[in-house]
Amino acid sequence: MRVKTFRGESMAACLGQIRQELGKEAVILGSQSVREDGRSLCEVMAALEQPDSPLRPAPPKTASPGGGNGNVPAGGQAKGNGQPATGDWNREWGEIKGHLLALLRPRMDFSALSPRQRLALEYLEREGVDEASVLAVFRSIMDRGEDTVIPALSRLVRVKPLTEAEWPGAAHMFVGPSGVGKTSVLLRLALAARAADPGRRVVVVNADSGRGKGRLLLRHYAELSGLTYAEADGPEDFRRILDEADAGAAVFIDTPSLRGEGAMDGWCASMGLTGRERLRAHLVLSPLFAANQLEHSLRVYRCPPLSSLVWTKLDEACNYGSLVNMAHASSLPVSALGHGPELTQGMTPASGKAVWKLLFKHQLPGE
Numbered sequence: 001m002r003v004k005t006f007r008g009e010s011m012a013a014c015l016g017q018i019r020q021e022l023g024k025e026a027v028i029l030g031s032q033s034v035r036e037d038g039r040s041l042c043e044v045m046a047a048l049e050q051p052d053s054p055l056r057p058a059p060p061k062t063a064s065p066g067g068g069n070g071n072v073p074a075g076g077q078a079k080g081n082g083q084p085a086t087g088d089w090n091r092e093w094g095e096i097k098g099h100l101l102a103l104l105r106p107r108m109d110f111s112a113l114s115p116r117q118r119l120a121l122e123y124l125e126r127e128g129v130d131e132a133s134v135l136a137v138f139r140s141i142m143d144r145g146e147d148t149v150i151p152a153l154s155r156l157v158r159v160k161p162l163t164e165a166e167w168p169g170a171a172h173m174f175v176g177p178s179g180v181g182k183t184s185v186l187l188r189l190a191l192a193a194r195a196a197d198p199g200r201r202v203v204v205v206n207a208d209s210g211r212g213k214g215r216l217l218l219r220h221y222a223e224l225s226g227l228t229y230a231e232a233d234g235p236e237d238f239r240r241i242l243d244e245a246d247a248g249a250a251v252f253i254d255t256p257s258l259r260g261e262g263a264m265d266g267w268c269a270s271m272g273l274t275g276r277e278r279l280r281a282h283l284v285l286s287p288l289f290a291a292n293q294l295e296h297s298l299r300v301y302r303c304p305p306l307s308s309l310v311w312t313k314l315d316e317a318c319n320y321g322s323l324v325n326m327a328h329a330s331s332l333p334v335s336a337l338g339h340g341p342e343l344t345q346g347m348t349p350a351s352g353k354a355v356w357k358l359l360f361k362h363q364l365p366g367e
């Protein structure tokens, strides 16, 4: 059997490469989203069950103006920069994923697992972990011949705690849907940064020019807690603020909720926030949202500095499968877990142990 991994800008692009290189007999073993040079790519592992048949030579690559591989999904429209139009890409990806999962489901033979592994995977399914993620865990276990489920889950749900030690010198920006808990997360981190180093300048930045109320709330807390409050409405403000971060200040930026796929990417460009090495964006989400709402949020808020997922309102949720699903869909690590409305005790930097306790025991961090 010849196994090969293909990367492309869409599932359709990968399937095109697979068809050309391995032919129609190729079998898809698995797929995932990966990040490469700040771009989100689709990665598909395919195999050809004919050991003696030589691989077909890859056709010469045609250069695309956008620097991609020139692939555009069938029926999709290329944007001016050679990228497929986002709406077409998403619709096509959704359809292809559905077809692939229908094909792959019979290959997910749980009887190949140990009883404990089988129980764990069946539990995850009941917990709301979607088919694509269960399949990824299953393949990961089978590929490595592991005895337990946690190592495979840990590869899927990576963790990078939102602490200064893990994100040294970063300026943190919080993005996400309205009311999800962005300002609360930001204030908790700003207060923690202040407690960790009382001599350090801690700046909280409101970039939500459209909402006076949100500004007042942040300003009020900043004044009460001795934090520096700033407002940013354009590239010049952000340049000044990020220069402060470069000079050693702890910077936390609150952003407006936006509408439309790709909206955060456009907002970052309009605010001059591309190419700032220190800037890290964190997508704040809650398991209270429905699966398609979460996936939509990822498409709205995906932007070059996006680096982690923060989960909030865990205390109000009844299951946590979406933590696995979104880790799989985004390839981003989980960085913090919000589990209560209190500013002082409502959030914990993420750890593998905390995520597994949440998922398998419904035990909130700190309980």
Ligand SMILES: Nc1nc2c(ncn2[C@@H]2O[C@H](COP(=O)(O)OP(=O)(O)OP(=O)(O)O)[C@@H](O)[C@H]2O)c(=O)[nH]1
Residues within 6 Å of the ligand: 177, 178, 179, 180, 181, 182, 183, 184, 185, 214, 257, 312, 313, 314, 315, 316, 338, 339, 340, 341, 342, 346
């Ligand atoms: N139960 C619970 N409530 C939370 C949590 N995080 C935030 N909240 C509450 O959710 C509400 C909204 O929180 P904000 O931090 O204002 O949310 P936001 O995303 O900044 O909202 P907008 O600025 O309006 O978009 C507030 O009442 C918070 O106290 C949490 O982890 N658990």
Ligand SMILES: [Mg+2]
Residues within 6 Å of the ligand: 182, 183, 184, 214, 254
């Ligand atoms: Mg807010």
